[in-house]
Each structure stands twice: as structure tokens, then as C-alpha cells.
Amino acid sequence: MNIGKAIKFKRKESGLTQEELSNGICSITYLSKLENGKLDSQINDETLNLLCSRLGISQEDLTSDSEELLDLLFEWYEKVCEEDLSQCAELYNNVQKKIRYSSNYETAIFFELFKLRYFIQKKDVGESIKIHKDIDQKIDLFTPKQLYFYHKFSGYLYRERDMLKKAEHHLHEAIDLDQELKINEPDLYYLLGIVQSRLGNYISSFEYLHKAEVLYSDLIDYNKLFKINIIISINYILLGEYDLSIEKIEVLLQQAKKLKKEVNTVAMLKHNLGYAYFKKERYQQSYNILLETLEMKGKSIGVSVDYLITYYVYVQAFLHLNMGDETEVNHAIQEGIRMSEELDKKEYQIKFTYLNYKFSTNSxxxxxxxxxxxxxxxxxxxxxxxxxxxxxxxxxxxxxxxxxxxxxxxxxxxxxxxx
Structure with a gap:
């Protein structure tokens, strides 16, 4: 345990400046050297006691062993990765109670990092941003493994916020660290495969998805392998390989039926199928599939971002078929604008607003x-x-x-x- 780093962590956690902590105990220069591991001589025991006293801890707290708590933290993190939110919540409450009595700064950092991942998984973007800002203040204290998690979870957060270039940057940083640490977490490569797809880098997307596929195969995780094939089918659409995509989605729909996949998964596949037919300019087929998809999503999840994405393609198919009069067209577009604003999805506000300009006789x-x-x-x-x-x-x-x-x-x- 690095005592200097532990002092620095507790000082930052207490909201003290170096001047405030060192006042009347030692010089700011001495404290700075202590925190950064640059003291030439041995640390003065009396000075260390006084610093600890001001921080409300003992010297023993700085070097306390927290292996049991660390094991619990990683158990919690594994449940987050498995998307088992009920067990995650239970473990989070348990960890939160125990972390209060730990002064081990490395354990505390892991807790903050895994808490970030947990709130991202819960789709609580506001709380995730707040945790991320707090973690940013402590980045100079991270071990290489903690830095790996920091970049990986930052990638998750920026992807959730549709800040794709930032997500890509952090995920590449995580992969560079993974080469050194050999952690080999498949979700890192899966996520980067998705981000590269969104950025239009399809060859890179296929490469990262293949790496994730190999790692998930080793874990015999059929659920994640199924999801990878969904992203691959989307890539085929975006590359203009519509027939390949339709063929793959039809196979996935059959598998979903056999595996008794939840309604949301089937609806996602139906959406992709409707989108593939839309891109093939088979608008009637697209319209019929997307209408069915909206009914499925409406019953299972209500108005959500997923519903909005399908609704946008549905409206475009509707417009291509010239199915409604001006009033119906305007109503369909205004409904899209309303949902986009309600869900705070700027990209869809822009897309529906453009449709409004394009099809309005007043523009x-x-x-x-x-x-x-x-x-x-x-x-x-x-x-x-x-x-x-x-x-x-x-x-x-x-x-x-x-x-x-x-x-x-x-x-x-x-x-x-x-x-």
C-alpha cells in the first residue's frame, strides 16, 4: 500500500487542499512530496500521525487489508456484467454498508468505479455523470487495472450519451491497457464493435465483434453470442447487404422462438427486419413489419427510445407509401417531434423536424x-x-x-x- 497515495485520496475525499491539511503540521512541499512518493528520507511518524488525525483516521487505516471487501466488490461487478439487476441492488446495499468502515483507498476507488458501471447499467445517466466527475478528480491515484476500468466505463457512459467519438477514445485506451494486463473481458470488444458500427467503421466493427465472439464462446454465453449476431445483421444493412441481413435476421427470429427470448428481443429483430426492407425500398413490407413491431414495443415497454427509433422508420415508410392526407402526415411527424422532446433525444428531434420541413407546404x-x-x-x-x-x-x-x-x-x- 502506498501511504502517500492513501493520504492524498483521503485528503481529496475530505475536500481539503494541501495547504489546509498541512497547516501547522508540515510544509506544503513536504506534503506534496509525501503524496507523490518523492520523500528522500523516511516518513516522520509524528507528522504522519498528525496528518491522519486531521483526516479522522489512524495510521493502521492507511494500510488495512480489505481482501474480503474487495472480493465482495468484484462479485458485485460480475453481477452487473451479467445484468442481474435484482442481485446487483442487494449486493450494492451490502457493499455500501461495509465500505463506510474501510479506509483502504484502493478498495474505495474500486467501489467508485463499479458504482459508475452499476448506475450506467441502471440507465441512470444523471447519477452516472455525477459519479464520473468525482472519479475524474482521483485519476492520478489509479493503478493500471483501475485505469483500465475507468476508460472502459467511460466508454460505456459516453456511448449511453451518444458521444461516440469520446466513447471510441476511452475504449481504445482500455484495449491498450488490456493488452498489458490480459484481463480479456469480452464486453469491452463487444461495446467497441457497437461504437465502431455507429461511427460507420464497419470493418473495425466486425473485427471487434469477432474478438468478443471468441471470448463469449469460451464462456459458453449464448445470450451474448445471440446479441453479437444482431449487431452483425445491422452492419450488413448499413453496408447495403440487405439480402444477407434479412437472411440472418430470419434465422435469429427462428432461434429467438426456440430459445423463448423475451418480447423486447423479438421486437428488436423485427425492427431490424423492417428497416432492411425499408432500405430495399420494399415499403409496404417494411410498413407492415414496423407496425407490428410498434404494437409489440408499446405493450412491453411503452413509449421509450427503442419505440421512438422504430417509429421514425415507420413514419418514413408511411410517407413513401403516400398513405395519408396532409393532416395525417403532419400528425405523424408532430407525434415524432413530441416523443423526441419528451425523451430528450436531440438526434430524433432533428430528424423529425427535417421531415416537418420537407413535407410541410408552408416551408x-x-x-x-x-x-x-x-x-x-x-x-x-x-x-x-x-x-x-x-x-x-x-x-x-x-x-x-x-x-x-x-x-x-x-x-x-x-x-x-x-x-
Missing amino acids: TQNETLTFLENTALEYFSTRGDKDDYKHFLLEVVKIYKEKKMYKKATHYLLNYIEI
Whole structure:
């Protein structure tokens, strides 16, 4: 146990500056050297006692062994990875009670890290952000293994917040550490496979998903292997391999029936199937499948982000089929805007708002272009979502062509080609 790091951890936890802790005990320089392990001579026992007293701990607390508590922490973390939220909650309460009596800073850091992962799993983004900010203040105290977890869980959080480039950065940092530490957690590679897919880096996505597949196969985790194949089928759609995707999804639907998968999983597969048919321009088939999917999701989870994603593709199929009059079209789009705002999903607020501009008889081409250039392109470019960015680039190109402004159209078309 590094005594200096333990002092630094307890000082930060107590909200004290180096000046406040050292006042009347030692110089700030001495404390700084102690905390950073740079004292040339042996640590003065009396000084250490005084520092501990001000921190409300004993010297023994700095070096106390917490192996039993650490084992409990990792048991809790394993349950979080298994997505067993009922047992997670029980273990969290148990760990929380015991951690209060531990002054071991390494154990306390693991607790904060695993707590971050737990609240991400619970989809409590607000609390996760708060925990993440607190952890950021202690990053210089981390061991390599703790730094690995920090980057991995940061990747989870940024992916949850749709900050894909930041998620990618942290997950790559975690993989670099994994090469050294040989932890080999498959969910790291699975998550990076998803993020790379969202960023439009499909070859990288396949590579990371394959690595995850090998690791999950060793663990005989059929549930995760099933999920990997869902992401692979989505990649096929995004690569334009619609028939391959449809074939794979049909097989997965049969497996889901045999394995008695929950309604949400079947609904996800149905959504992907409807989306594949939409991309194939088989709008009636897409519409029918997506309508069924919305009914399934509505009954099982109600209005949620998953429901909104399906609703967006459904509305597009509806518009392509020219199924409704102007009032019905407007109602469908306004409902999408309302749900997007209610769920605070900016990307879908932008997508539905664009549909509103596109299909409203009151909108001018100039108003639509202003929205596309100043809002849609800026947002999706910053976020790093290549597919959506490319989609809106082409929409801009179409409008400039209609306006016979070919220089502008060429400018945006070149941007599209460069991606």
C-alpha cells in the first residue's frame, strides 16, 4: 500500500487542499512530496500521525487489508456484467454498508468505479455523470487495472450519451491497457464493435465483434453470442447487404422462438427486419413489419427510445407509401417531434423536424437549407455519426440541384465522397 497515495485520496475525499491539511503540521512541499512518493528520507511518524488525525483516521487505516471487501466488490461487478439487476441492488446495499468502515483507498476507488458501471447499467445517466466527475478528480491515484476500468466505463457512459467519438477514445485506451494486463473481458470488444458500427467503421466493427465472439464462446454465453449476431445483421444493412441481413435476421427470429427470448428481443429483430426492407425500398413490407413491431414495443415497454427509433422508420415508410392526407402526415411527424422532446433525444428531434420541413407546404427551400446546414449537419458531424451525416449531406445536395446552384451542390457532394 502506498501511504502517500492513501493520504492524498483521503485528503481529496475530505475536500481539503494541501495547504489546509498541512497547516501547522508540515510544509506544503513536504506534503506534496509525501503524496507523490518523492520523500528522500523516511516518513516522520509524528507528522504522519498528525496528518491522519486531521483526516479522522489512524495510521493502521492507511494500510488495512480489505481482501474480503474487495472480493465482495468484484462479485458485485460480475453481477452487473451479467445484468442481474435484482442481485446487483442487494449486493450494492451490502457493499455500501461495509465500505463506510474501510479506509483502504484502493478498495474505495474500486467501489467508485463499479458504482459508475452499476448506475450506467441502471440507465441512470444523471447519477452516472455525477459519479464520473468525482472519479475524474482521483485519476492520478489509479493503478493500471483501475485505469483500465475507468476508460472502459467511460466508454460505456459516453456511448449511453451518444458521444461516440469520446466513447471510441476511452475504449481504445482500455484495449491498450488490456493488452498489458490480459484481463480479456469480452464486453469491452463487444461495446467497441457497437461504437465502431455507429461511427460507420464497419470493418473495425466486425473485427471487434469477432474478438468478443471468441471470448463469449469460451464462456459458453449464448445470450451474448445471440446479441453479437444482431449487431452483425445491422452492419450488413448499413453496408447495403440487405439480402444477407434479412437472411440472418430470419434465422435469429427462428432461434429467438426456440430459445423463448423475451418480447423486447423479438421486437428488436423485427425492427431490424423492417428497416432492411425499408432500405430495399420494399415499403409496404417494411410498413407492415414496423407496425407490428410498434404494437409489440408499446405493450412491453411503452413509449421509450427503442419505440421512438422504430417509429421514425415507420413514419418514413408511411410517407413513401403516400398513405395519408396532409393532416395525417403532419400528425405523424408532430407525434415524432413530441416523443423526441419528451425523451430528450436531440438526434430524433432533428430528424423529425427535417421531415416537418420537407413535407410541410408552408416551408420554403431556403428555410429547409438553413435548418440542414446550421443544425442537422453541424450536429451529426460533431457527434461523429457518419451514416446520418452522409444522409443529410445528400439531402442538401438534392435541394441545391433543384435550385440549380450546382457549385454549392458539388461542394457538399465532395464532402460526402470524402467521408
